[in-house]
Each structure stands twice: as C-alpha cells, then as structure tokens.
Amino acid sequence: MPFTYEYPRPAVTVDCVVFGLDTEPQLKLMVIQRAHPPFAGEWALPGGFVGMDEDLEESARRELKEETGIDHIFLEQLYTFGKPGRDPRGRTITVAYYALINLSEHPVTAASDAQDARWFEVNHLPKLAFDHDQIVATALQRLRGKVRYQPIGFELLPRKFTLTQLQQLYEIILEKPLDKRNFRRKILKMDILVALEEYQTGVPHRAARLYQFDEKKYQQKIKAGFNFEI
Amino acid sequence: MPFTYEYPRPAVTVDCVVFGLDTEPQLKLMVIQRAHPPFAGEWALPGGFVGMDEDLEESARRELKEETGIDHIFLEQLYTFGKPGRDPRGRTITVAYYALINLSEHPVTAASDAQDARWFEVNHLPKLAFDHDQIVATALQRLRGKVRYQPIGFELLPRKFTLTQLQQLYEIILEKPLDKRNFRRKILKMDILVALEEYQTGVPHRAARLYQFDEKKYQQKIKAGFNFEI
DNA sequence: TCAAAAGTGTTGACGGTACACCCATGT
DNA sequence: ACATGGGTGTACCGTCAACACTTTTGA
Numbered sequence: 001m002p003f004t005y006e007y008p009r010p011a012v013t014v015d016c017v018v019f020g021l022d023t024e025p026q027l028k029l030m031v032i033q034r035a036h037p038p039f040a041g042e043w044a045l046p047g048g049f050v051g052m053d054e055d056l057e058e059s060a061r062r063e064l065k066e067e068t069g070i071d072h073i074f075l076e077q078l079y080t081f082g083k084p085g086r087d088p089r090g091r092t093i094t095v096a097y098y099a100l101i102n103l104s105e106h107p108v109t110a111a112s113d114a115q116d117a118r119w120f121e122v123n124h125l126p127k128l129a130f131d132h133d134q135i136v137a138t139a140l141q142r143l144r145g146k147v148r149y150q151p152i153g154f155e156l157l158p159r160k161f162t163l164t165q166l167q168q169l170y171e172i173i174l175e176k177p178l179d180k181r182n183f184r185r186k187i188l189k190m191d192i193l194v195a196l197e198e199y200q201t202g203v204p205h206r207a208a209r210l211y212q213f214d215e216k217k218y219q220q221k222i223k224a225g226f227n228f229e230i
Numbered sequence: 231m232p233f234t235y236e237y238p239r240p241a242v243t244v245d246c247v248v249f250g251l252d253t254e255p256q257l258k259l260m261v262i263q264r265a266h267p268p269f270a271g272e273w274a275l276p277g278g279f280v281g282m283d284e285d286l287e288e289s290a291r292r293e294l295k296e297e298t299g300i301d302h303i304f305l306e307q308l309y310t311f312g313k314p315g316r317d318p319r320g321r322t323i324t325v326a327y328y329a330l331i332n333l334s335e336h337p338v339t340a341a342s343d344a345q346d347a348r349w350f351e352v353n354h355l356p357k358l359a360f361d362h363d364q365i366v367a368t369a370l371q372r373l374r375g376k377v378r379y380q381p382i383g384f385e386l387l388p389r390k391f392t393l394t395q396l397q398q399l400y401e402i403i404l405e406k407p408l409d410k411r412n413f414r415r416k417i418l419k420m421d422i423l424v425a426l427e428e429y430q431t432g433v434p435h436r437a438a439r440l441y442q443f444d445e446k447k448y449q450q451k452i453k454a455g456f457n458f459e460i
Numbered sequence: 461t462c463a464a465a466a467g468t469g470t471t472g473a474c475g476g477t478a479c480a481c482c483c484a485t486g487t
Numbered sequence: 488a489c490a491t492g493g494g495t496g497t498a499c500c501g502t503c504a505a506c507a508c509t510t511t512t513g514a
Binding site: 077 | 237238240241283285309321
C-alpha cells in the first residue's frame with residue numbers, strides 16, 4: 001500500500017442515541033448494560049468499534065442491530081467526540097449518531113455485547129458510562145432544534161397516527177404546550193398529511209381520525225420552495 | 231494500559247473548510263496546494279492527522295495555523311466523513327470543520343505541508359483532492375442553513391461594518407436579493423447591533439454609518455427567548 | 461348519563477412584503 | 488452638476504395567538 005501512515009492511531013467507535021416515543025406519552029432513550037470492561041455492568045449507549053472496511057453509518061446500524069435488535073430506522077450523524085481521556089482504554093474517537101423510532105413497532109432484544117437493553121425516560125436516565133451523558137445532551141439539543149424545521153417527528157409515531165398524538169409529540173420534545181386549534185390548522189394547512197378513512201379503536205371516547213405523513217408530497221413541496229416549520 | 235484494543239485502526243484526520251468574504255463582495259474558500267503525496271501539487275483543504283493527545287478542534291486549529299497562518303477564528307465541527315476508499319493511503323476517517331473569517335483582517339501565508347495557500351471564489355473552485363468537493367458542498371449547505379438562524383454572518387465581516395455590507399453578505403450566501411428597507415428595519419429591530427458615531431471613509435459618495443455586533447446583548451436576548459432569524 | 465377526548469371559527473395584533481424618492485458626499 | 492450609494496415610510500395582506508363550546512363514543 002502506497003504512502004502508508006505509520007504513526008500511532010486513535011481507536012474509532014460509533015455510538016447511537018436512540019430516541020423512542022412511548023404511549024404514555026414520554027420520550028425515551030435506549031440504553032444497554034455493558035457486558036465487558038471497561039464499565040462492565042454499567043449503562044451505556046449502544047455502539048462499538050468501526051470495522052476497517054465499513055462505512056460509519058453502516059457501522060452504527062450494525063452495532064445497533066447486534067446490541068438491541070433494532071433495525072431499519074431513521075439514523076443521522078450527530079457529532080464526533082474525541083477529547084483525549086474520554087475512554088480509559090486509550091485515545092478513542094467516537095462518531096455519534098442519533099436515531100428515532102416508534103417504540104410500539106420495534107420490540108427490543110438484548111444481544112451480543114449487551115447483557116440487557118432497555119428504555120429509560122429521558123428525564124430519568126441512569127448514570128451512563130464514558131461521556132455518554134454529554135452525547136445524549138447533544139442529541140437532545142439537536143432533536144429539539146431539528147424537529148421544528150424538518151418533519152422528523154413522524155419517525156417517532158406509528159405510521160398511522162392522530163393529530164393529538166402528533167401534537168403531544170411536539171409538546172414533549174419542545175417542552176411547552178401548544179394550542180389545539182392552532183396546531184391542527186397549521187399542520188393541515190401544510191398539506192403533507194393524508195387523512196385516512198380510519199379511526200382509533202379501543203378508546204373509551206370518540207375515536208379520532210388517523211393520518212399518515214405523505215413523504216412524496218412533502219418532497220414535491222420542498223422542491224417548490226416549501227418550508228416545514230412548527 | 232488496561233483493556234487495550236488490539237485490532238487494526240483507521241487513521242484519523244481533520245480538514246478545514248474556511249470561508250472568507252472578499253470586498254468585491256464574493257464568498258471565497260481557502261485551499262492549499264499539497265506538498266506531499268498523495269495528490270502532491272493538487273489543491274485540497276487544509277488539514278492533517280490528529281495527534282494522539284490532541285482534541286479534535288485543537289487539531290483542526292493547529293493544522294490551519296501551520297498550513298495557512300490563519301489563527302483565532304470562528305470554527306465549528308461540520309461532519310465526519312469515513313467512507314472506505316476515500317483516501318488512497320488506506321482507511322482514513324476525517325472530521326471536517328468549517329470556519330468563517332474576514333478576509334481583509336487575516337493575511338494568508340502558505341507554510342509547512344503546503345506549497346501554496348490561496349483563496350478561490352466558491353463558484354469557481356479548482357478540482358480538489360480526496361473527497362474534498364463533497365466536504366465543501368456539505369459545508370456550503372451548512373453555512374446557508376445556519377446563517378439564517380444564527381448570527382454567524384458577522385464572523386465574515388470586519389468588526390465595524392455598514393448595513394449594506396451586511397445585506398450583501400446575506401445576499402451572497404443565500405443567493406437571493408433582499409429589500410434594502412425591509413432588511414434594515416428587520417436587523418435594527420432585533421437590537422443586537424450598536425450604531426457607532428463613525429462612518430465609512432474613502433468612498434466617492436455619502437459615507438455610510440458603521441455598526442458593530444453586540445455579542446453581550448445578543449446573549450442576553452437569547453436567554454430571554456429571542457430568536458435570531460433573517 | 462357521564463366522562464373523556466374529538467373537532468371546529470373568529471378576532472385582533474403583528475410581522476412580512478412591496479414599493480420610490482430625496483439626501484449627502486466626492487469628483 | 489453629476490454620479491453614486493445612503494437612508495427613509497406607508498399600505499396591504501397573510502400568519503399567529505388567544506380563546507370555549509358542541510359532538511361523539513364507550514363505559
């Protein structure tokens with residue numbers, strides 16, 4: 001191999017901040033219990049070393065699948081953390097990703113490097129290994145910022161959802177109440193949802209209409225200069 | 231060292247996308263001519279390998295200083311690129327940063343690994359080494375997105391500037407004309423600029439008033455819920 | 461029939477946009 | 488005096504925020 005670089009290298013890992021929305025409704029975070037040192041037995045973000053022939057995102061998806069069973073979800077690069085000393089094994093740089101998932105449609109199974117994989121309410125997280133607290137804080141900040149300008153909130157809901165579910169999602173993430181009538185008017189006016197001829201079932205009150213996010217229509221509108229904003 | 235990880239590791243580099251605003255006015259990009267293989271003699275972003283005991287941002291600032299003489303500027307992490315094959319020397323992951331600078335206040339001097347360091351108009355860039363075209367494209371996208379919601383544009387101007395300069399800055403970055411009266415009203419209404427009792431000099435027409443960005447006031451307003459938006 | 465959430469309109473305030481002329485200065 | 492950019496106000500329209508009651512359904 002030409003021009004090979006012969007100096008010591010940092011190790012490179014990926015970590016995944018996976019947010020899920022529970023039915024209560026609450027914003028939750030997926031954490032695993034580490035099976036191996038360092039920090040064996042402690043809670044941490046799913047993640048691991050990047051393979052030599054693996055793209056970064058591919059790596060993140062693989063680790064997530066191996067450690068939690070979660071697959072095929074919205075995943076985006078978040079930030080790269082590399083402060084010397086953040087890993088007791090020696091210099092380690094981690095490329096963090098964040099993911100959004102609908103809790104009810106994705107059962108979780110601990111596997112491989114993890115003894116256990118569990119959802120925790122984001123406001124009641126256990127102490128996390130490494131600098132994972134900081135990574136989660138960064139991810140939350142990103143989520144709060146991004147959810148207002150891009151329609152990523154739908155990733156947290158089931159494919160068919162009610163307007164009240166959607167509103168609660170924004171209320172939880174943005175941590176402030178929204179006006180029902182104004183919210184509905186605004187979101188429907190965007191014309192990126194399809195109203196289904198289907199309704200909630202099993203609720204002890206009037207059943208709400210179900211909606212779906214129309215990705216195609218959204219992409220068309222984007223091209224025409226449309227700006228999503230809550 | 232406990233738990234040392236003994237598998238092969240990717241190399242890790244940093245690269246800097248440095249934007250500058252010229253007086254013409256034009257948005258420019260700093261590129262260097264590589265002194266060493268691979269791609270010796272070709273144009274590329276300033277950057278290099280991360281030291282084993284160096285934080286990532288520190289590393290980016292060091293490389294920038296070494297290769298271009300530029301120092302003490304606005305610099306933020308952009309994105310991490312790690313597709314296998316992006317560097318002919320073998321697996322290399324690069325953490326890209328972007329920087330904003332006022333051209334007139336920062337003279338440039340090629341040094342160290344670089345034979346030459348130069349500003350190119352962003353719409354007329356030479357072919358760049360590695361995947362640096364893609365990194366620049368990502369940085370431009372980020373700049374266009376961010377400049378509207380955060381007062382980072384001031385980093386591109388001299389400390390004292392006219393409202394017309396500020397407007398032109400936004401017109402160049404956002405690639406669309408803005409209405410003079412509306413722009414002025416909007417920016418002054420924000421109350422984050424201080425109007426100086428100083429004026430342009432050496433212009434063959436009425437001299438414009440100079441303004442300064444008031445960082446302190448801005449931070450105060452942010453805490454009080456203010457949102458910057460152009 | 462009661463409890464619980466679904467669904468629906470109007471008004472007033474504010475901010476955005478469009479638009480044209482006089483002023484100050486240096487040559 | 489002329490050329491060049493500096494600097495200013497108003498009217499219209501659309502969007503946002505505030506606000507309360509009736510309807511539907513299951514228990």
